[in-house]
Amino acid sequence: KQAYSLTHSLRMIYNKNSIKAGARLSLAKWYNRVAESEFKSFNTIAATVYEHHEEILNFFINRSTNASAESFNAKIKAFRASLRGVVDIKFFLFRLTNIYA
Structure with missing residues (x-):
C-alpha cells in the first residue's frame, strides 16, 4: 500500500x-x-x-517530452535489425530517408 x-x-x-x-x-x-x-x-x-x-x-x-525522438530511434533500430548488417552506408541512409522522411 x-x-x-x-x-x-x-x-x-x-x-x-x-x-x-x-x-x-x-x-x-x-x-x-x-x-x-x-x-x-x-x-x-x-x-x-x-x-x-x-x-x-x-x-x-x-509540457513536452522527447518521446517522439525515442520512438523514431526505436524505428531506426528495428529497420537496422531487419537488414542484418549494413555494407553500404549511403544506401542505408537512402532507404532510411525514403521510408521515414
Missing part, C-alpha cells in the same frame, strides 16, 4: 502541477515522504530523480 502511495504521489506531480516552481515544491515533498517511508527501495528511485531533477522539471515549461 505504501509503495503504491509513493508511486501515485509521484505520478500526481505531473498531473496536478502546471508550472515548474509548483512541481519543484511537490517533488521536494515527495523526497521527504520517501525518506520517511519504510520502503528503502524507493531511495534508489528518489536518488535518480534527484540527480536529473532539473531536466525532469523542464517538462513543466512547455
Whole structure:
C-alpha cells in the first residue's frame, strides 16, 4: 500500500502541477515522504530523480517530452535489425530517408 502511495504521489506531480516552481515544491515533498517511508527501495528511485531533477522539471515549461525522438530511434533500430548488417552506408541512409522522411 505504501509503495503504491509513493508511486501515485509521484505520478500526481505531473498531473496536478502546471508550472515548474509548483512541481519543484511537490517533488521536494515527495523526497521527504520517501525518506520517511519504510520502503528503502524507493531511495534508489528518489536518488535518480534527484540527480536529473532539473531536466525532469523542464517538462513543466512547455509540457513536452522527447518521446517522439525515442520512438523514431526505436524505428531506426528495428529497420537496422531487419537488414542484418549494413555494407553500404549511403544506401542505408537512402532507404532510411525514403521510408521515414
